[in-house]
Amino acid sequence: MSNLKQDPEQGQEQEYIGPAGVLKKRKQYFFPCTHHFYSNPPQIVRGKMQYLYDEQGREYVDFFAGVSVVACGHCNEEITARTISQLQTLQHTTTIYLTQPMVDLAERLANNVLPGQLKRTFFCNSGSEANEGAMQLARLHTKRRDFIALEYGLHGRTYLTMGVTGIPMWRSDDYLDTGVTFIPRPYDPEMDDEMAARRSLEALREVLSRKGDSIAAMIVEPIQGNGGMITPPDWYFREVKTLLEQHGVLLIADEIQTGFGRTGKMFAMEHYGVVPDIMSMAKALGNGVPIGAFATTDEIAASFNRASASTFGGNPVSAVTALAVLDYIQQENLVERAERTGERLMKGLRDLQRKHSVIADVRGKGLMCGAELCGADAEASAAMTDAVLEKMKDRGYIIGKNGIGRNVMAFQPPIIMPDRDVDMMLMALDEVLAACEAGEC
Structure with missing residues (x-):
């Protein structure tokens, strides 16, 4: 069953060079580290709510949302109208000057959005930058250097954040900080979830007993997105927090993919009944406009008293957009x-x-779901996943992929996705999987 159809609003004056031309220019001008999905990729030129359109006007239902970014839908008119108005009024001054949108956003987060006593916010440009700042804050507050992270987590591509990233393909710097201890994540395909979580806690307990007085913080994703949609048992993070508190170690929750409603809670840590010491945010907060932030309590924020600023962090355009996003949510x-x-x-x-x-x-929670595909071996599993995504794209559905073996279909659609599109996508996936099992992938 195909969803492909012509975009009824097409007719713009812009001329497109086509996918082959874009691919040629990517190879000519981009770094070789830059990749893309699909052997026959469409050239995306327009988006509207849950839909994307290529240069031929073909329509695709987006079940990936730019990796959890456009939770409120592509080019949502209620949000972009406020973005455009601000863009035409005051585009940029930097944080050195007084502007109201940034403090309005910080106030809104503190009083209506953030959990517990999280109140103080530092704005920046991206998730990597937010996690980098959160880790620096933890060092300043605890006066300790080291970190604990879960295996196969992903926290960014800056120096500190790549150091706590446990997915080998994303650790592209050969000279990363060695002050990071990785413990097993609360998941193992050879164990049940309870046993895997207990193993992870025992590893944490052992690390803290050996070197707890040197560790500033443990950084975690409440659900590991790129790690394969790994969702711990509901009790896991409560016990993690208890152990960390016994050693004066802070808990940083990386809510960059999971935040702002994605999982059926405003923040995924709410599923586990835990308020972290520091929380990082990005992605869905801007619905496509770059913004990042990390937030903490009055007490911990007081430790970040050395000069620091972000040239673009919290600029009027991103702040007004974020406020519009929160209103729409x-x-x-x-x-x-x-x-x-x-x-x-x-x-x-x-x-x-x-x-x-x-x-x-x-596995997953809310609209952050993963379906792991399994072939004869790891290579066959990854190849099958690529084939399924290609066939689904040809039928008009954009699905992501993640996991250590790149064999987990990732469903992180705009939250505004109607039931009918979910049902139609599942029908198409049923047919594609049947074709693969018949040897047609």
Whole structure:
């Protein structure tokens, strides 16, 4: 079943060189580290809510949202109208000068959005920068140097954040900081979830007993996105926090993919009943406009008293956009919608798992779901995933991929995704998986 159709609003004057021309220029002008999905990629030229359009006007339903970014939909008119108005009024001054949008956003986060006693916010440009700042803050507050991280996490591509990133393909610097101790994540395909989580806690307990007085913080993703949609048992992070507090170690929650309603809670840590000491945010807060932030308590924030600034962090355009995003999330009940639509998606994926043996596992929360595909070996699993994504693209559906073996289909759609598009995508996926099992991938 194909979803492809012509964009009814096409007719713009711009001339496009086409996918082949874009690919040629990428190879000519980009670094070789830059990759793209698909052997036959479409050239995306326009977006509208849950839809993307290529240069031929073909329509695709986006189930990846630019890796959890456009949670409120592509080019959402209610949000972009406020972005454009601010862009035409005051575009930039930097944080040295007084502007109201940035303090309005900080106030809104403190009083209506952030959990617990998290109140003080530092604005920056990206998730990597937010995590870098959070880690620096932890060092300043504790006067300790080292960190603990979970294996196969992803926290960024800056120096400190790459050091705590545990996915080998994203550790591209050969000279990373050695002051990081990795412990097993609370997941192992050879164990049940409870046993894997207990193993992780025992490893944490052992590290803290040996070197707890040298560790500033432990940084975690509440759900490991790029690690394969790994979702710990509900009790796991409560016990982690208790152990860390016994040694004066801070907990940094990386909510960059999971934040702002994605998982059926405003922040994923709420599923676990834990308020972190520091929280990092980005992605969905700007719905496509670059913004990052990290937030903490009054007490911890007081330790960050050395000169620091971000040239673009919290500029009027990004701040007004973020305020519009928060308004839209509230007025459209997107947190509750993510929970409800996520249950529908997860049920559909689990129904497909019972029907198709190539689906080894389905996991996630809300609209952050993963379906792991399993072939004869790791190479075959990754190749099958690529083939399924290619066939789904040809039918008009954009799906992501992640996991250590790049064999987990990633479903992180705009939260505004209607039920009918979820159902149609599942029907198309059913047919594609059947074709793969018949040897047609």
